Amino acid sequence: MQIAFLYLPHFSGPAGPLEENFYVRYGPVFKADFVNENDGLFLDYAHLNRAGALMVTDWLTDVVAPLIRNDRDMK
Numbered sequence: 001m002q003i004a005f006l007y008l009p010h011f012s013g014p015a016g017p018l019e020e021n022f023y024v025r026y027g028p029v030f031k032a033d034f035v036n037e038n039d040g041l042f043l044d045y046a047h048l049n050r051a052g053a054l055m056v057t058d059w060l061t062d063v064v065a066p067l068i069r070n071d072r073d074m075k
Contacts, residue, residue: 003027004064008056009036010046030063032056 004027007017015033023029035041041052048056 002067004067005029006060007031007033008048009033011039011042012036012045030060032059034059 005017005023007020007029009015009032013036015036016031017023017029020029035048035052035056038052041048041055043049043052
Protein backbone atom coordinates (compact mmCIF):
# COMPACT_ATOMS: atom_id res chain seq x y z
CA MET A 1 0.00 0.00 0.00
CA GLN A 2 1.21 3.48 -0.87
CA ILE A 3 0.30 6.81 0.66
CA ALA A 4 -0.70 9.82 -1.45
CA PHE A 5 -1.62 13.39 -0.60
CA LEU A 6 -4.34 15.63 -1.98
CA TYR A 7 -3.85 19.37 -2.01
CA LEU A 8 -6.95 21.54 -2.33
CA PRO A 9 -5.95 25.20 -2.58
CA HIS A 10 -8.00 28.03 -1.20
CA PHE A 11 -9.19 30.74 -3.60
CA SER A 12 -6.16 32.58 -5.05
CA GLY A 13 -3.91 30.43 -2.90
CA PRO A 14 -0.63 28.82 -3.86
CA ALA A 15 -0.72 26.10 -6.51
CA GLY A 16 0.90 23.58 -4.16
CA PRO A 17 1.40 22.97 -0.46
CA LEU A 18 4.18 24.90 1.23
CA GLU A 19 5.52 21.61 2.58
CA GLU A 20 5.44 19.84 -0.79
CA ASN A 21 9.12 18.84 -0.65
CA PHE A 22 8.40 17.00 2.59
CA TYR A 23 5.31 15.19 1.28
CA VAL A 24 6.82 14.01 -2.01
CA ARG A 25 9.39 12.00 -0.06
CA TYR A 26 6.56 9.71 1.07
CA GLY A 27 4.20 9.64 -1.90
CA PRO A 28 2.68 11.55 -4.78
CA VAL A 29 1.01 14.91 -4.20
CA PHE A 30 -2.13 15.40 -6.27
CA LYS A 31 -2.73 19.12 -6.64
CA ALA A 32 -6.13 20.45 -7.65
CA ASP A 33 -4.52 23.76 -8.55
CA PHE A 34 -6.83 24.22 -11.53
CA VAL A 35 -9.55 25.54 -9.19
CA ASN A 36 -7.64 28.17 -7.24
CA GLU A 37 -8.36 31.13 -9.55
CA ASN A 38 -12.01 30.35 -10.36
CA ASP A 39 -14.20 32.12 -7.80
CA GLY A 40 -17.29 30.40 -9.24
CA LEU A 41 -16.06 27.11 -7.74
CA PHE A 42 -15.82 28.35 -4.14
CA LEU A 43 -18.44 28.80 -1.43
CA ASP A 44 -16.01 31.05 0.43
CA TYR A 45 -12.26 31.54 0.13
CA ALA A 46 -11.40 28.15 1.65
CA HIS A 47 -14.27 25.84 0.70
CA LEU A 48 -15.35 24.53 -2.67
CA ASN A 49 -19.00 24.79 -3.60
CA ARG A 50 -20.91 21.89 -5.17
CA ALA A 51 -19.63 22.65 -8.68
CA GLY A 52 -16.04 22.86 -7.44
CA ALA A 53 -16.33 19.67 -5.41
CA LEU A 54 -17.79 17.79 -8.38
CA MET A 55 -15.04 19.07 -10.67
CA VAL A 56 -12.30 18.00 -8.25
CA THR A 57 -13.98 14.63 -7.63
CA ASP A 58 -14.19 13.89 -11.35
CA TRP A 59 -10.55 14.89 -11.83
CA LEU A 60 -9.39 12.87 -8.83
CA THR A 61 -11.26 9.78 -9.98
CA ASP A 62 -9.39 9.90 -13.29
CA VAL A 63 -6.07 10.33 -11.48
CA VAL A 64 -6.50 7.67 -8.79
CA ALA A 65 -8.39 4.91 -10.64
CA PRO A 66 -5.42 3.80 -12.76
CA LEU A 67 -3.23 3.66 -9.65
CA ILE A 68 -5.71 1.42 -7.85
CA ARG A 69 -6.05 -0.80 -10.90
CA ASN A 70 -2.26 -1.12 -11.23
CA ASP A 71 -1.92 -1.92 -7.53
CA ARG A 72 -4.46 -4.75 -7.82
CA ASP A 73 -2.74 -6.14 -10.92
CA MET A 74 0.53 -6.42 -9.01
CA LYS A 75 -0.94 -8.65 -6.27
